[in-house]
Amino acid sequence: MKIKISSSFSGVISRGSYENSRPGFSAEVEMEMTEGDAILTFTDKVQKDLQKVCYDNFKACEEQAIIERINKERMDIRFYDCPECGKKHPSVSSITSWDLDFFVPPHELQQYASQGNLYDLQAKHFIETGKWEPVEKIEGSWTDLVILKKGNLNLTVNGWNFPAFLEKYPLVNMQVGKPVVSCKYKVGGTPDIRECVYNGLRTLADFKRTPDKAKHFKQTAGYVLIEEDNGAEPYEQMMLIPCNDDTKQGFSKPIVTTEIAQFKAMFLKDKESFTKRFGITN
Numbered sequence: 001m002k003i004k005i006s007s008s009f010s011g012v013i014s015r016g017s018y019e020n021s022r023p024g025f026s027a028e029v030e031m032e033m034t035e036g037d038a039i040l041t042f043t044d045k046v047q048k049d050l051q052k053v054c055y056d057n058f059k060a061c062e063e064q065a066i067i068e069r070i071n072k073e074r075m076d077i078r079f080y081d082c083p084e085c086g087k088k089h090p091s092v093s094s095i096t097s098w099d100l101d102f103f104v105p106p107h108e109l110q111q112y113a114s115q116g117n118l119y120d121l122q123a124k125h126f127i128e129t130g131k132w133e134p135v136e137k138i139e140g141s142w143t144d145l146v147i148l149k150k151g152n153l154n155l156t157v158n159g160w161n162f163p164a165f166l167e168k169y170p171l172v173n174m175q176v177g178k179p180v181v182s183c184k185y186k187v188g189g190t191p192d193i194r195e196c197v198y199n200g201l202r203t204l205a206d207f208k209r210t211p212d213k214a215k216h217f218k219q220t221a222g223y224v225l226i227e228e229d230n231g232a233e234p235y236e237q238m239m240l241i242p243c244n245d246d247t248k249q250g251f252s253k254p255i256v257t258t259e260i261a262q263f264k265a266m267f268l269k270d271k272e273s274f275t276k277r278f279g280i281t282n
Contacts, residue, residue: 004030005043007050009058023061025054063087077278080181080188089181092189092222095274096215096267111151114144116209118157119243120192123207124176127193132163159245169254171205171239172197182229187271191223195232198239198256205239211255216240218270221263235260 010024027050033039077098079088121144122135135141135157148155177191193205204227206220220238228234238260242252257263 002030003033003039003043004028005046005050007047007054009051009054011058011062021065023058025057027053060087080179082181082183082186082188084181084183087186089183089186089188090274092187092219092226092267095187095222095270096219098274098277107151108153110147111153111155112209114147114151115155115157116207116243117144118148119160119209120207122157123162123241123243124192126162127174127176132161134158156245159250160243161250162241162243164249165241165251165254168251169198171203174205177223180223180226180230182226184229185225185268185271187222187226189223189226191220191227192241194223194227198237201236201258202233203237203239203256204235205241205254207243208240209242209244211240211242213240213255213257214266217255217257217259217263218267221260222267222271224260225264225267238263 006026006028008024008026010022029046029050031046033042077094078091079094080091081087082089118135118141121138121141122133125138126132136145145157148157171193174196175194177194179188179190181188191204192207193203196203196205198205204220204224206216206223208216217238217240220240224235224238237256237258240255242254244252246252
C-alpha cells in the first residue's frame with residue numbers, strides 16, 4: 001500500500017530585515033509500504049527527517065534576513081560568501097571594529113576608510129609592480145579620491161613613503177593578500193601582506209593609517225586564523241605598518257609582536273560578542 005507522510009515548520013523572525021516575518025516550509029513524500037512494516041515507527045522517523053529539512057530551511061531564511069537587516073542598518077559591516085557552506089560570514093575588520101567607531105558620523109567614517117583604501121592601493125601596487133607612483137595614477141583610486149576631495153576632514157594622500165620604509169625595515173618575499181574565508185571560524189577577510197619574512201620570521205603584515213596595538217593585532221590574528229585554516233604555514237609574528245605622513249621621512253617604525261596565540265584568543269572573544277550582538281548563528 002501507499003502512504004503519504006508530511007511535515008512542516010513555521011516561525012517568526014523578529015530580528016530580520018522585515019519586522020516579524022513569518023516564513024513557513026512544508027515537505028511531503030509518498031512511499032510504498034509492505035505488510036508487516038512497523039508503520040507508526042517508520043512514519044515517525046520520516047516525519048522527523050522531513051521536519052529537519054523544513055527547520056533547516058527556516059534557519060537559512062532567518063540567517064539571510066538577519067544579514068539583510070545588518071546591511072541596511074550598518075553599511076560598515078561586510079560579509080564574505082563561503083564556498084564551503086554557501087553562507088555569508090562576517091569580515092575580520094567588521095568583527096573587531098563594529099563598536100569602536102559607533103559615535104563617529106558615517107560620512108567621516110567613509111573618509112577615513114577611503115584614505116586607508118588609497119594607502120593600501122598604493123602599497124600593493126608597489127609590491128606587484130615595483131613602482132611607487134602617485135595614487136592618482138593608479139587604477140581604482142578615483143572613487144576614494146573623490147570622497148576625500150569632497151569630505152570635510154581634508155585628509156591627504158601621497159604623504160608617506162613605503163619604499164623608504166622597506167629600506168629601513170626590509171620585508172622579504174612580500175605577497176599581496178587575497179580574499180580568504182574560513183568555514184571553521186565562520187569569518188572572512190583580506191590581509192594586506194601575507195607570508196613575508198621580517199628578521200627571519202614568517203610574518204603577516206597590515207597597513208594601518210593609525211595603528212592601534214590591541215584593536216589591530218586582534219584583526220591581524222583573525223587573518224592568521226583564516227590563512228592557517230586555508231593551509232598556510234604557521235605564522236611566527238605579526239606587523240602593523242603605519243602609513244601616514246606624520247614624519248619628515250614619510251614613514252614610522254612598525255609595531256611587531258610574536259604573541260599571536262594571545263591575540264587569536266582575543267579575536268575569537270570579539271567574534272563571540274559580535275555573534276551575540278547581531279544574532280548571527282551560522
